Amino acid sequence: xxxxxxxxxxxxxxxxxxxxxxxxxxxxxxxxxxxxxxxxxxxxxxxxxxxxxxxxxxxxxxxxxxxxxxxxxxxxxxxxxxxxxxxxxxxxxxxxxxxxxxxxxxxxxxxxxxxxxxxxxxxxxxxxxxxxxxxxxxxxxxxxxxxxxxxxxxxxxxxxxxxxxxxxxxxxxxxxxxxxxxxxxxxxxxxxxxxxxxxxxxxxxxxxxxxxxxxxxxxxxxxxxxxxxxxxxxxxxxxxxxxxxxxxxxxxxxxxxxxxxxxxxxxxxxxxxxxxxxxxxxxxxxxxxxxxxxxxxxxxxxxxxxxxxxxxxxxxx
Amino acid sequence: xxxxxxxxxxxxxxxxxxxxxxxxxxxxxxxxxxxxxxxxxxxxxxxxxxxxxxxxxxxxxxxxxxxxxxxxxxxxxxxxxxxxxxxxxxxxxxxxxxxxxxxxxxxxxxxxxxxxxxxxxxxxxxxxxxxxxxxxxxxxxxxxxxxxxxxxxxxxxxxxxxxxxxxxxxxxxxxxxxxxxxxxxxxxxxxxxxxxxxxxxxxxxxxxxxxxxxxxxxxxxxxxxxxxxxxxxxxxxxxxxxxxxxxxxxxxxxxxxxxxxxxxxxxxxxxxxxxxxxxxxxxxxxxxxxxxxxxxxxxxxxxxxxxxxxxxxxxxxxxxxxxxxxxxxxxxxxxxxxxxxxxxxxxxxxxxxxxxxxxxxxx
Numbered sequence: 001x002x003x004x005x006x007x008x009x010x011x012x013x014x015x016x017x018x019x020x021x022x023x024x025x026x027x028x029x030x031x032x033x034x035x036x037x038x039x040x041x042x043x044x045x046x047x048x049x050x051x052x053x054x055x056x057x058x059x060x061x062x063x064x065x066x067x068x069x070x071x072x073x074x075x076x077x078x079x080x081x082x083x084x085x086x087x088x089x090x091x092x093x094x095x096x097x098x099x100x101x102x103x104x105x106x107x108x109x110x111x112x113x114x115x116x117x118x119x120x121x122x123x124x125x126x127x128x129x130x131x132x133x134x135x136x137x138x139x140x141x142x143x144x145x146x147x148x149x150x151x152x153x154x155x156x157x158x159x160x161x162x163x164x165x166x167x168x169x170x171x172x173x174x175x176x177x178x179x180x181x182x183x184x185x186x187x188x189x190x191x192x193x194x195x196x197x198x199x200x201x202x203x204x205x206x207x208x209x210x211x212x213x214x215x216x217x218x219x220x221x222x223x224x225x226x227x228x229x230x231x232x233x234x235x236x237x238x239x240x241x242x243x244x245x246x247x248x249x250x251x252x253x254x255x256x257x258x259x260x261x262x263x264x265x266x267x268x269x270x271x272x273x274x275x276x277x278x279x280x281x282x283x284x285x286x287x288x289x290x291x292x293x294x295x296x297x298x299x300x301x302x303x304x305x306x307x308x309x310x311x312x313x314x315x316x317x
Numbered sequence: 318x319x320x321x322x323x324x325x326x327x328x329x330x331x332x333x334x335x336x337x338x339x340x341x342x343x344x345x346x347x348x349x350x351x352x353x354x355x356x357x358x359x360x361x362x363x364x365x366x367x368x369x370x371x372x373x374x375x376x377x378x379x380x381x382x383x384x385x386x387x388x389x390x391x392x393x394x395x396x397x398x399x400x401x402x403x404x405x406x407x408x409x410x411x412x413x414x415x416x417x418x419x420x421x422x423x424x425x426x427x428x429x430x431x432x433x434x435x436x437x438x439x440x441x442x443x444x445x446x447x448x449x450x451x452x453x454x455x456x457x458x459x460x461x462x463x464x465x466x467x468x469x470x471x472x473x474x475x476x477x478x479x480x481x482x483x484x485x486x487x488x489x490x491x492x493x494x495x496x497x498x499x500x501x502x503x504x505x506x507x508x509x510x511x512x513x514x515x516x517x518x519x520x521x522x523x524x525x526x527x528x529x530x531x532x533x534x535x536x537x538x539x540x541x542x543x544x545x546x547x548x549x550x551x552x553x554x555x556x557x558x559x560x561x562x563x564x565x566x567x568x569x570x571x572x573x574x575x576x577x578x579x580x581x582x583x584x585x586x587x588x589x590x591x592x593x594x595x596x597x598x599x600x601x602x603x604x605x606x607x608x609x610x611x612x613x614x615x616x617x618x619x620x621x622x623x624x625x626x627x628x629x630x631x632x633x634x635x636x637x638x639x640x641x642x643x644x645x646x647x648x649x650x651x652x653x654x655x656x657x658x659x660x661x662x663x664x665x666x667x668x669x670x671x672x673x674x675x676x677x678x679x680x
């Protein structure tokens with residue numbers, strides 16, 4: 001029983017929630033709540049939205065009313081339904097993109113860090129070149145190469161995800177490689193070599209488990225970046241076709257011309273959806289990152305009086 | 318991208334103080350190696366884009382496919398040499414760009430170098446404007462946030478910084494347009510200038526391409542005022558995004574230096590908190606701030622594509638999206654090559670500054 005309880009309190013988000021105080025706890029909770037709302041919306045989109053994502057109506061650019069609570073677009077889509085379904089598209093793209101880039105990035109990072117040599121040098125130079133280049137521009141070129149720029153729902157989700165993947169691999173690669181190089185010098189790896197374990201076994205069992213501890217953090221931060229990249233692609237017209245799935249960025253592209261004629265409802269809602277989702281994921285990732293770093297973690301205050309003066313002396317563990 | 322991930326930087330081992338006298342030599346060597354690394358970066362990016370674009374076919378079919386008869390198309394492809402093996406074309410392309418010959422765009426037959434010069438200056442103007450906005454907001458508020466650490470001012474500023482980052486440029490642009498151009502009518506909706514300004518700028522003898530500079534030089538104050546009005550919204554939209562990152566950057570680094578012993582020593586000698594913040598803590602914090610700001614050039618260029626499309630600002634990003642849609646691969650390769658050069662050189666300069674300031678970087 002005791003073992004089970006300690007396992008629960010060691011879970012990523014739970015353990016950090018326990019460590020947090022004051023403002024940091026507030027930011028963490030806000031992040032958790034917003035991310036939960038996003039996930040629930042994505043999962044329950046068919047139940048929440050009154051209409052389908054690609055269902056068209058005769059009233060175009062109709063202002064919010066009881067039939068269409070957030071109005072309709074120039075193409076005759078229901079804004080509320082599009083925004084809700086957009087969460088599902090975003091979720092699918094994040095999962096595919098981040099899973100792919102973790103998978104490839106971790107394997108390359110382990111190989112590069114453990115084996116070293118010319119493979120390591122080449123991979124590092126390539127990863128640095130990609131890492132330095134603007135994410136979105138590379139993703140644009142990728143999406144043209146993969147899908148010629150237009151695609152239906154699943155191929156659109158995959159081409160957007162792969163475009164994002166290519167840009168994210170270097171990040172995972174760098175972190176895992178650095179960890180692997182550090183771990184390679186540890187006694188437990190050396191003893192595994194002495195015992196006669198194969199390189200594959202050492203990488204897969206001994207180093208992998210230790211090197212991937214920081215990944216949940218990068219995962220949350222990257223998830224928010226993936227949403228922004230997807231929306232950027234959609235906005236520029238290199239994402240998913242509007243007739244096959246709802247995508248916030250694409251809807252915002254069409255809302256630009258609406259805005260110049262004073263029609264606000266087509267752009268404000270999908271835009272707000274992007275902001276709230278990214279905000280939630282970033283707050284979550286950020287707070288977890290800060291709480292794992294003792295220097296950035298907020299300190300518990302001693303008493304109500306003289307709290308500031310004593311702050312330096314008290315570092316909670 | 319990557320803006321919010323503070324990847325743990327490799328802490329270079331402190332050098333033996335005795336070896337300090339030889340630092341001149343090792344600095345030279347470091348700079349030389351670092352300079353040599355620019356070229357693989359550019360080469361890798363140019364190569365990637367070349368092969369990615371060619372995956373989808375040859376440039377002429379892609380750009381003109383539906384508009385020409387098949388035999389005419391084949392003739393054009395043969396004349397341009399696109400029917401030869403891809404590797405021969407690749408090395409020929411490398412040879413061309415090494416000599417500075419980028420060719421002509423397929424869709425509108427412009428010299429790539431002219432195209433880059435025309436639109437590049439527009440992007441430069443936008444980047445500089447938004448950098449000014451970002452610095453003017455990011456640095457003072459970052460310092461305020463650090464000095465009020467964990468109090469309500471800090472909380473508000475930190476949440477705002479994340480909110481700025483979380484807002485895509487095109488949504489910020491849409492809101493700004495809606496509020497300041499449509500409802501309040503203060504600023505124009507899009508473009509770099511009104512029609513008369515565009516005409517005046519185009520008829521200048523030796524334009525720099527940077528509109529506010531050109532209008533000042535020609536003494537055309539109406540045009541200058543027009544350009545200034547057009548600049549505000551795009552600069553704010555892109556500047557706010559970057560300001561959020563600068564704010565966080567300044568905050569983290571100043572918190573770091575504020576906890577140093579020499580600041581405590583200064584405080585015990587009675588140095589005012591304001592002076593401690595602006596002099597003692599700010600200056601040492603500048604090194605990492607400058608380094609990371611230099612790396613944000615990639616973010617700025619990526620954001621520029623979206624900003625330019627939002628505000629119909631005819632710069633490199635706007636054109637890149639346009640040429641990609643038109644499948645004009647030669648133009649896309651030219652733009653990517655230029656951006657790769659900019660990114661590689663900025664990173665080089667950042668590393669040089671870091672090495673000049675901090676000897677530990679040169680390992």
